[in-house]
Amino acid sequence: MTAEKTEAIVVRTVPWSETSSVVTLFTREFGKVTAVAKGARRLKSPFETALDLLAKSHVVFIAKSNDTLDILTEAKLIRRFKSGQRALFPLYCGYYLAELAYVFTENHLRLPGVFEALDESLVNLDEMRDPAKIVLEFEIKFLSQLGHLPTFELCAGCGHFVESSPGGTYLFGAEAGGLLCSNCLPGQRSVLRIRSETVDCFRQAIVESESKNEDTWNIPTISREEVRIVMERFLCSLVDRRLRLMDFLDDLRR
Numbered sequence: 001m002t003a004e005k006t007e008a009i010v011v012r013t014v015p016w017s018e019t020s021s022v023v024t025l026f027t028r029e030f031g032k033v034t035a036v037a038k039g040a041r042r043l044k045s046p047f048e049t050a051l052d053l054l055a056k057s058h059v060v061f062i063a064k065s066n067d068t069l070d071i072l073t074e075a076k077l078i079r080r081f082k083s084g085q086r087a088l089f090p091l092y093c094g095y096y097l098a099e100l101a102y103v104f105t106e107n108h109l110r111l112p113g114v115f116e117a118l119d120e121s122l123v124n125l126d127e128m129r130d131p132a133k134i135v136l137e138f139e140i141k142f143l144s145q146l147g148h149l150p151t152f153e154l155c156a157g158c159g160h161f162v163e164s165s166p167g168g169t170y171l172f173g174a175e176a177g178g179l180l181c182s183n184c185l186p187g188q189r190s191v192l193r194i195r196s197e198t199v200d201c202f203r204q205a206i207v208e209s210e211s212k213n214e215d216t217w218n219i220p221t222i223s224r225e226e227v228r229i230v231m232e233r234f235l236c237s238l239v240d241r242r243l244r245l246m247d248f249l250d251d252l253r254r
Contacts (some may be wrong), residue, residue, distance in 0.1 A: 003073065006030055007120055008059045010051055011098035015041065017206060020032045023051055023072060025059060025120060026101045031109040035061050035070035039207040046077045050135055054094045054122055063108070070187045074135055083126050086212035096245035097138050104146060117141040117158040132219050132252045139231055140202075140209045150228025150234055152202045174233040190237060194230060202230075227251040248251075 008025035011032075016022045025033045040047050050057040060074035105111060121138040125131065145150040148182040155162050156178035160245040162169055171180045171183035179199070185191065197220050204217045214218055219227060228249070236242050 002060055003060050004030060005058070005060050007078065007115075008057055008075075009098075009101075009104045009115070009122070010053050010055050010057070013037075013040075013051060013053060017041075024102055025061075025072075026098075026105075027059070028112055028115045028191060029110065030063070031103065031114075032105045032107050033061060033070055034107055035072040037072040037075070038070075047072075048077065049080065050075035050077040051102060054084075054098060055079070056119065056122070058062070060105060065074050065096060068173055069219070079123075081122055081126065083128070086128075090128070092248040093131045093135055093252075094122055094125055094244070096135065096249060099243055099245050100139070100142055100235075103243065104142070107168065111145055113145045114142055117145070130218070132214075132224060136205055136219065136227060136231070136251070137209060137215070139235070140205055144209065146205075147237060148177075149206070150204065152179055152199055153185055155179060155181040157181065157188075164196050164199075169193050170196065170199050172230055174230075174237045176232075179189075190233060192226075193231060193232060194226050195223060198230065199224040201227060228253050 003246045006027040006029045010023060010026040012024035013021050014217060016036055020036060023035055023037045024101060027033050037047060037051060039083050040043055040051055052076055055077060056079040058076045058078060059072060062071040062073060078174050081094055096116055117138050121134050124134045156173055157174040162179040162181050169226055171185060172192045172194050173180045173188045176188055201219055201223045208215050208217050232246055
């Protein structure tokens with residue numbers, strides 16, 4: 001067993017005993033790490049505030065070779081998440097991003113792009129930027145890294161380019177994984193009819209997520225509710241359940 005050092009963001013913490021916690025960290029080099037933090041619940045904890053939810057810290061942990069929990073030995077705070085001191089909604093958004101990282105990833109699966117996207121998103125929430133845009137940007141980068149990004153150009157069934165209907169709408173199959181053409185529609189479940197403005201918004205967001213230039217796009221007011229419906233329906237279809245923090249994000253639809 002060797003001690004590993006890395007930067008980490010705290011995405012979950014639960015009591016393990018009267019004095020210790022089980023902490024889930026999303027790390028730069030090792031992906032998700034679930035470890036026992038002995039003494040973390042004491043009044044004079046050796047970790048102090050470095051294990052607060054959404055905190056970014058330098059950590060040292062001992063990785064176990066079997067299915068048992070890793071052991072966290074050190075944690076030193078780099079940055080606290082401060083938005084929650086000013087308003088609850090940015091805090092809920094941060095918790096939601098942490099829930100995505102916790103639910104959709106496996107332990108010790110290296111995903112440095114996810115760490116960078118989560119780190120950047122929490123900084124942007126702290127700077128009080130548009131939460132709807134921050135959340136959507138993270139979701140797109142996150143799904144892209146996992147290989148689950150839905151398609152908004154080609155049909156998820158046949159792979160052909162999808163044109164809008166005469167009414168200027170598209171069909172999105174949450175279970176299919178993207179837009180659907182009329183030929184591939186029969187037999188599909190969980191299909192949504194969405195505006196062309198919403199599809200354009202997703203297309204622009206995906207292009208911008210792959211660019212290093214400063215973001216110049218925004219979510220049109222007319223599309224905000226549909227964007228959330230599409231993403232929530234798609235994400236829930238991947239894990240076959242509704243994520244807990246989704247119920248606290250209604251303001252993203254406005």
